[in-house]
Amino acid sequence: MTVVMGIVNVTPDSFSDGGRYLAQDAAIARGLALRAAGADIVDIGGESTRPGAERVAPSVEEERVLPVIRALAAEGATVSIDTMNASTAVAAVEAGAAIVNDVSGGLADPGMLTAVAGSGAEVVLGHWRGPSSDMYARAEYGDVVREVVTELAARLEAAAVAGIAPSRVILDPGIGFGKRGDQNWSVLRGLPRILGIGPRVLVGTSRKRFLAEVLVAGGTPTGALDEATEDRRDLATAVTSALAAREGVWGVRVHDVRATRDALRVAEAWEGERRWT
Numbered sequence: 001m002t003v004v005m006g007i008v009n010v011t012p013d014s015f016s017d018g019g020r021y022l023a024q025d026a027a028i029a030r031g032l033a034l035r036a037a038g039a040d041i042v043d044i045g046g047e048s049t050r051p052g053a054e055r056v057a058p059s060v061e062e063e064r065v066l067p068v069i070r071a072l073a074a075e076g077a078t079v080s081i082d083t084m085n086a087s088t089a090v091a092a093v094e095a096g097a098a099i100v101n102d103v104s105g106g107l108a109d110p111g112m113l114t115a116v117a118g119s120g121a122e123v124v125l126g127h128w129r130g131p132s133s134d135m136y137a138r139a140e141y142g143d144v145v146r147e148v149v150t151e152l153a154a155r156l157e158a159a160a161v162a163g164i165a166p167s168r169v170i171l172d173p174g175i176g177f178g179k180r181g182d183q184n185w186s187v188l189r190g191l192p193r194i195l196g197i198g199p200r201v202l203v204g205t206s207r208k209r210f211l212a213e214v215l216v217a218g219g220t221p222t223g224a225l226d227e228a229t230e231d232r233r234d235l236a237t238a239v240t241s242a243l244a245a246r247e248g249v250w251g252v253r254v255h256d257v258r259a260t261r262d263a264l265r266v267a268e269a270w271e272g273e274r275r276w277t
C-alpha cells in the first residue's frame with residue numbers, strides 16, 4: 001500500500017494554503033480531518049518553502065508547530081515535521097513526531113543529520129539546490145535525473161556517516177525545488193533510477209506550478225495559471241499519485257488526501273492488489 005502523507009502548513013504564506021491553518025485549533029482539526037480521510041502520516045510545517053520565501057526563525061517555527069504536533073501525536077496520529085532546522089526537528093521529535101522531513105536533505109542546517117541520528121526518528125532527505133529565495137538560480141542541469149540521483153546518493157552517504165542507517169531514510173526528488181516545469185516531468189519519468197538508489201522514495205507534486213502549467217491552455221502566463229484552480233490541481237495531483245504508486249514509490253505527500261486515497265484505490269484495483277475480503 002502506498003503511504004499517504006497529508007499536508008498541514010501552519011504558516012501565513014505557504015503557496016497553496018497559506019494562512020488557512022495558522023491558528024493551532026484549525027491546524028489540529030485539519031490534521032485530524034486528513035487522518036480521517038485516509039492519511040497515514042500528517043506532515044506539519046511551520047515555514048513556507050515556496051519559491052521566493054524568506055527563512056523563518058526556528059523559535060517562530062517551533063511556536064507554530066509544537067502544540068499541533070503534541071495534540072496530533074496524543075490522538076495517535078503518526079506525525080512528521082517539515083523543517084530544515086535541527087533545533088526544530090529535535091523539539092518536534094520530543095513532542096511526538098516520528099519522522100523529520102527535511103526538503104534540504106540536511107544541507108540547510110549542518111547540525112541536522114547528527115540531530116536526527118540522535119533522535120531515533122526516520123528522516124526524509126529531499127533533493128535541494130539552495131534556499132527558496134533564489135532556488136531557480138541553480139536550476140541548471142546537464143541531465144537532471146542523473147544529477148538528482150547523484151546528489152541524493154550523496155545525502156544518503158552523509159546520513160550514514162552521521163549515524164543514520166539507510167533503513168531510516170526516505171529519499172525525495174524535490175519536485176519544484178530548483179526545478180522548472182519540464183525538469184519536474186523528467187524527474188518523475190526518472191523515478192525508476194531514483195528508486196534504484198535503494199531507500200524508500202516519497203514524491204511531493206501536490207498543487208505545484210508544473211501541474212498547473214499542463215492544465216491551462218498555452219503554457220505559463222501567470223494570469224492563465226489562475227485558471228488551474230485548487231480542485232483541478234488536486235485532481236492532477238491524484239493522477240500523479242496513482243502513476244507514482246505504479247512506479248513503486250513508498251509514499252506521496254498531498255494536500256487533498258481523499259482524492260489521492262481514492263486514486264490509489266483505483267490504481268490498486270487495476271493492479272489486482274486490492275482485496276475485498
Ligand SMILES: Nc1nc2ncc(COP(=O)(O)O)nc2c(=O)[nH]1
Pocket residue numbers: 007009014015016017045049050082101102103124126172174175202203204205206253
Ligand atoms: N518531502 C517533501 N516536503 C515538502 N515540503 C514542502 C513542499 C512545498 O510546499 P507545500 O508544503 O505547500 O507542498 N514540498 C515538499 C515536497 O515535495 N517533499
